[in-house]
Amino acid sequence: xxxxxxxxxxxxxxxxxxxxxxxxxxxxxxxxxxxxxxxxxxxxxxxxxxxxxxxxxxxxxxxxxxxxxxxxxxxxxxxxxxxxxxxxxxxxxxxxxxxxxxxxxxxxxxxxxxxxxxxxxxxxxxxxxxxxxxxxxxxxxxxxxxxxxxxxxxxxxxxxxxxxxxxxxxxxxxxxxxxxxxxxxxxxxxxxxxxxxxxxxxxxxxxxxxxxxxxxxxxxxxxxxxxxxxxxxxxxxxxxxxxxxxxxxxxxxxxxxxxxxxxxxxxxxxxxxxxxxxxxxxxxxxxxxxxxxxxxxxxxxxxxxxxxxxxxxxxxxxxxxxxxxxxxxxxxxxxxxxxxxxxxxxxxxxxxxxxxxxxxxxxxxxxxxxxxxxxxxxxxxxxxxxxxxxxxxxxxxxxxxxxxxxxxxxxxxxxxxxxxxxxxxxxxxxxxxxxx
Ligand SMILES: [Fe+2]
Numbered sequence: 001x002x003x004x005x006x007x008x009x010x011x012x013x014x015x016x017x018x019x020x021x022x023x024x025x026x027x028x029x030x031x032x033x034x035x036x037x038x039x040x041x042x043x044x045x046x047x048x049x050x051x052x053x054x055x056x057x058x059x060x061x062x063x064x065x066x067x068x069x070x071x072x073x074x075x076x077x078x079x080x081x082x083x084x085x086x087x088x089x090x091x092x093x094x095x096x097x098x099x100x101x102x103x104x105x106x107x108x109x110x111x112x113x114x115x116x117x118x119x120x121x122x123x124x125x126x127x128x129x130x131x132x133x134x135x136x137x138x139x140x141x142x143x144x145x146x147x148x149x150x151x152x153x154x155x156x157x158x159x160x161x162x163x164x165x166x167x168x169x170x171x172x173x174x175x176x177x178x179x180x181x182x183x184x185x186x187x188x189x190x191x192x193x194x195x196x197x198x199x200x201x202x203x204x205x206x207x208x209x210x211x212x213x214x215x216x217x218x219x220x221x222x223x224x225x226x227x228x229x230x231x232x233x234x235x236x237x238x239x240x241x242x243x244x245x246x247x248x249x250x251x252x253x254x255x256x257x258x259x260x261x262x263x264x265x266x267x268x269x270x271x272x273x274x275x276x277x278x279x280x281x282x283x284x285x286x287x288x289x290x291x292x293x294x295x296x297x298x299x300x301x302x303x304x305x306x307x308x309x310x311x312x313x314x315x316x317x318x319x320x321x322x323x324x325x326x327x328x329x330x331x332x333x334x335x336x337x338x339x340x341x342x343x344x345x346x347x348x349x350x351x352x353x354x355x356x357x358x359x360x361x362x363x364x365x366x367x368x369x370x371x372x373x374x375x376x377x378x379x380x381x382x383x384x385x386x387x388x389x390x391x392x393x394x395x396x397x398x399x400x401x402x403x404x405x406x407x408x409x410x411x412x413x414x415x416x417x418x419x420x421x422x423x424x425x426x427x428x429x430x431x432x433x434x435x436x
Contacts, residue, residue: 003065003265003339009362011195014314014328024318026242028311030207031287034219040306042221043288050223050281051301054331057278062336066265068274070096071342074349078155087163091229094276094353097342102150102258107347111260111371113417114143114182120416126408127181128193134186139179139401140412142419147258147373148177149421149428153349157377160254160351164379166231172379176388177431178250179401180374184260185268187366194360196273196324196338198283199255200248202316204241205284211237218281228276228355235381244319248403249387252376254351255358257344260371265340266363268370270350273338273357280355282331283322287313291330298330324357332357351377388433395420 035043061068070089072082077098082090090096102110118125118136127133138144147153157175166172185191204211214234217225231253240247263269273279290310292303315323326334338359341350352358364370378384391401398411412418421432429435 003067004336005362008326008335009192009195011192011325011359011362012323013325014323015325016312026203026207026318027313027316028309030203031311034206034212035288035308038219038221040308043219043285044306045221046218046223046281047285047289047304048301050218050278050285051331053223053278054282057275058331058333058337061274061339062333065339066342068093069272069339069341072096072098074098074101074152074156077159078152081159082163090163091276093274094228094356095272095274095341096351097344098156098349098351099345100347101152101156101349102147102347104347106146106150107260110143110146111346113146114141114184114260114371117141117143117415117417118184124415126410134189135183136181137400137404137408137410138182138412139404140395140418140420141182141415142417143260144179144182144373145419145421145424148179148375149424149431151425151427153258153375154427154431156349160377161379164229164231164253166235166379168232172231172235172381174380175431176250176378176380176384176433177428178248178252178376178378178388179391179395180376181404182371182373184369184371185364186369187267187364189364190362191360191364192362196334196357196359197315197321198280198324198355198357199246199321200252200354201237201239201241202244202247202320202322203313203318204238205322206287206313208238208241211239211241215280215284218284223278223281226277226281228280228353231379231381235379235383242318245404245406246319246321250378250384250403251381252354253379254353254377256349256351256374256376257372258349258375259344259346260373261346261369262344262366263370263372264343264366266361267366268364269340269344269361271338271340271359271361272352273332273334275337276353276355279332279357282329283324283357286329287316301331349375385433385436389436392433
């Protein structure tokens with residue numbers, strides 16, 4: 001079945017509903033707060049409706065597989081914006097590919113520059129795996145800066161931010177540039193470290209009162225009213241309420257990859273769960289219900305029992321991203337519905353909504369390196385402005401970005417080939433935080 005894995009990788013399962021006794025009271029407290037606020041009846045109503053909706057949603061995904069992910073042309077988005085049909089489809093599936101975001105000649109040179117930068121600084125480049133790093137802890141190589149600050153990248157990000165809406169009057173669509181890493185993954189390198197997960201925090205989605213307000217309709221028995229693109233309610237969510245190296249302080253409207261080389265299914269691509277609304281609703285409701293003992297009844301949502309007192313949040317730990325698995329989240333039918341993205345060429349970008357479940361391709365059976373720069377779209381919010389200011393101060397004084405600074409000794413200013421922000425446009429300087 002093209003688009004899905006031929007065999008499910010050994011990604012961790014989160015199935016200990018009955019024998020898991022967390023010692024940390026914050027889990028039970030988050031649950032109690034929500035049960036007190038919304039009540040069993042509303043949560044049950046939502047649970048049944050979301051599981052019912054997922055039947056048709058998962059049927060459609062397993063039928064269309066990678067073909068459900070829209071593939072658009074960057075020129076058209078930049079010139080005319082998204083058509084109404086494109087915008088509504090992106091809001092529905094939560095992800096898309098933009099072809100030719102960065103011109104081929106620019107991206108080819110950027111990739112060669114990256115290889116040179118890594119070769120020239122080999123002794124000092126850190127990453128995973130330790131001996132021959134391919135997931136690189138580099139944040140300000142000339143390649144990353146060129147790709148992040150490219151005029152087309154910034155204009156596309158403005159369009160992406162505008163898919164969200166916000167009642168306030170400030171200019172939230174203006175992009176801010178978040179510094180993240182880069183990858184140059186060789187063929188044959190398996191990677192099981194990033195199974196199905198959702199970023200932007202984990203327990204904080206339930207525990208932070210502002211954050212859980214973003215899911216109020218889901219928790220109050222009206223999941224069909226959930227608006228996954230409401231920036232006004234989401235902009236103040238505390239993604240780092242519980243600190244962890246996996247959590248970004250910034251709010252990313254869409255996470256993204258900019259391809260420096262080809263990336264294809266089973267060749268180091270990314271896998272996405274192409275749905276936002278029902279899938280995140282299911283993840284939010286799942287800790288309140290315990291599965292039936294009879295495995296044959298698991299897919300019958302009405303057989304699940306309300307779990308008022310248990311403190312089991314499957315796949316949730318404080319410092320890590322929200323994890324998902326086949327056994328803990330059965331109605332998502334991950335094996336059929338976590339699909340490879342359509343093949344990308346160098347210069348293409350892929351984008352997924354901040355609540356979309358994704359996983360890194362566990363295998364790379366291609367013949368060439370698969371290289372991507374992690375470049376997200378971040379709107380201008382108070383939380384983001386404050387982080388970007390801090391990030392710029394760090395960059396200019398030779399420290400890693402704040403989200404990646406824990407335990408990392410790195411001063412890229414002294415790397416051979418480092419050019420910093422020399423020559424970037426005024427538009428890019430604004431996005432880098434120079435005028436905040
Ligand atoms: Fe991720």
